[in-house]
Amino acid sequence: MINKSLYFLAKIFNCSLLLHVSHDMNFDTVDGKNNFRDFRISFLQIPLGEKILYFLTYKIIGTTVFSRKNFKFFYSLKFDSIQKRIGSQCIDTLVKQYEQNVSSKLELNQLNQQEAFLTQRISECNDSISNVYNRISYYLTIMLAFFGVITYLFTVNFNCEFLIIQTIYYYLILIIIFDNISLAFFIKKGLSVNSFHRSSFKDLRTDSGSDALAKSLYRDWTASKNDTEYFVGILKNSEKYMYRIIVIGIITLSLSYIPQVVKPSNSGNNIIIESHSNYPTNSLYQEMQNETLYYAI
Incomplete structure (x- = not known):
């Protein structure tokens, strides 16, 4: 079992293509019953329906955490290998x-x-x-x-x-x-x-x-x-x-x-700058390229 904060982060990265977190036995799905040691962490994941491709992936195999066999450049997971139909x-x-x-x-x-x-x-x-x-x-x-x-x-x-x-x-x-x-x-x-x-x-x-x-x-x-x-x-x-x-x-x-x-509003090509200071204000009128600019001083 994993704590709620770790489970929440795992669910977020389970939806991501980059830095993907998954669980093989649940066919890439993460739930609260999974143990952290069962997770697969991949730099890139490409879902193609019943087949999922993992690139630069890591999953703990055995008891050694930092073992070379835990790292793979490529790994493929198929739905029929997890959910099998008996013959x-x-x-x-x-x-x-x-x-x-x-x-x-x-x-x-x-x-x-x-x-x-x-x-x-x-x-x-x-x-x-x-x-x-x-x-x-x-x-x-x-x-x-x-x-x-x-x-x-x-x-x-x-x-x-x-x-x-x-x-x-x-x-x-x-x-x-x-x-x-x-x-x-x-x-x-x-x-x-x-x-x-x-x-x-x-x-x-x-x-x-x-x-x-x-x-x-x-x-x-x-x-x-x-x-x-x-x-x-x-x-x-x-x-x-x-x-x-x-x-x-x-x-x-x-x-x-x-x-x-976030786009600034521009109504009638007029830019109005208001002053909220307590000092008296004077208006300076200037016309440039048929646009009216008001400066509050």
Whole structure:
């Protein structure tokens, strides 16, 4: 666990492309449960949806803090390496373990209860997948609106006399662009997943055991549970980039109004300088290049 101030700084630098702070097992996301030794600190981070590139990166490996193996010039992190979908062979292994340890030892009434339980769990997983799919489709509409905001920010004639503010403004736009690209990749990934491992009627015909239905339902529940976790991972990453775009977008829009605030007003080409001293004032009139200047003395 890390203290709140360190966690707040880590969250800020987690949104930055430069001097980036991340956590590999959370796929670049930082939360309050992480330990400081688990953080990855990178000079440059480039998010490309389900793949993130790190340059000049540092992460503690083992017990030695200042070890050469902790430093890498380049490191790549993939979403599928963190949130994995189990294959058919792994599912078959789990089904065999279920048959040996559970279903083969149950009586008929217990098998019926097991089948009812698994059917309910499969229905809950399918409802969760359907809900996640609908939310991802909804985020697609929001993402298209974000592209309009980016287009507007590029059309703004941002000309501020403070170089640091101007640099921050365009740096935030760059962050929004990469976050929008990552959001688009995750939405596409969520909408394009159409391969699911499920049991078939052929499995029931070839299996004459009394627990054949229970094993088929267990297979479907195992696959559905893994699919739900995978879709939820896609959804959480989509929401992470979406909320980040909203917050950074609001800050960027606020910065776009700074040149209008600091720009001196010039109404009618008249510059009026007022004196608030207690001494008597005299007015000196001078006309230069068709502009009237008033000097308060």
